[in-house]
Amino acid sequence: MFPHLTVPIRERSLYYHLFRHTRLVGREQHVFALVPLARALAVSESTVREDIRQLHTRGCIQIEERTKSGHLVRVLLPSEIDGVLPSASVAEPIDISSVDFFSERRFVRALMEREGGACFYCLRAVRADTCALDHVVPQVTRLDNSYRNVVVTCHDCNSNKQGQDSREFLRGLYRGGLLSPQDLAQRLHALEQLEAGALVPDISRWPSA
Numbered sequence: 001m002f003p004h005l006t007v008p009i010r011e012r013s014l015y016y017h018l019f020r021h022t023r024l025v026g027r028e029q030h031v032f033a034l035v036p037l038a039r040a041l042a043v044s045e046s047t048v049r050e051d052i053r054q055l056h057t058r059g060c061i062q063i064e065e066r067t068k069s070g071h072l073v074r075v076l077l078p079s080e081i082d083g084v085l086p087s088a089s090v091a092e093p094i095d096i097s098s099v100d101f102f103s104e105r106r107f108v109r110a111l112m113e114r115e116g117g118a119c120f121y122c123l124r125a126v127r128a129d130t131c132a133l134d135h136v137v138p139q140v141t142r143l144d145n146s147y148r149n150v151v152v153t154c155h156d157c158n159s160n161k162q163g164q165d166s167r168e169f170l171r172g173l174y175r176g177g178l179l180s181p182q183d184l185a186q187r188l189h190a191l192e193q194l195e196a197g198a199l200v201p202d203i204s205r206w207p208s209a
């Protein structure tokens with residue numbers, strides 16, 4: 001994403017990780033506990049501690065506070081990092097909350113990955129090149145093309161749901177034998193998470209898809 005970030009590779013992956021969990025999801029800072037961070041990056045806790053300090057020294061991040069639960073870290077945008085980057089050649093990172101997932105088909109792979117390669121409603125396998133995109137809350141109610149309202153579906157669900165309420169539609173699939181009781185419970189839970197903004201697609205992995 002930032003080809004000109006001239007820091008060592010291990011610090012660079014740490015920075016990307018911190019960036020993905022802050023700026024890419026619309027926040028500036030976040031508490032990072034060292035143990036899960038070390039695990040996510042497959043390095044030791046002392047390595048992570050050292051690399052966080054290095055990134056802080058370089059001005060890529062700011063350690064705001066050290067608490068029992070971890071480091072409160074503010075992550076700077078590449079454009080805000082002095083001297084580390086030649087600023088002209090760096091593309092602005094994308095603010096995910098403003099991405100139009102319905103019109104911008106190029107992010108469909110990120111949605112596919114979030115949905116685990118299956119229709120959000122009936123759980124049948126779908127493909128990125130042929131799947132449909134559906135508004136959880138229909139367009140007639142409110143115009144929301146964000147990741148909180150756009151899901152990958154099969155064509156049957158897309159055309160059968162129309163303007164129906166998503167929860168009612170899921171119950172209909174259950175009554176029709178297309179979802180087990182466990183599936184229905186899991187789908188209703190996924191719907192809740194989606195609406196709460198907890199299901200954030202990772203668009204950094206599919207920059208030009």
Ligand SMILES: [Zn+2]
Nearest residue numbers: 119122154157
């Ligand atoms: Zn379906």
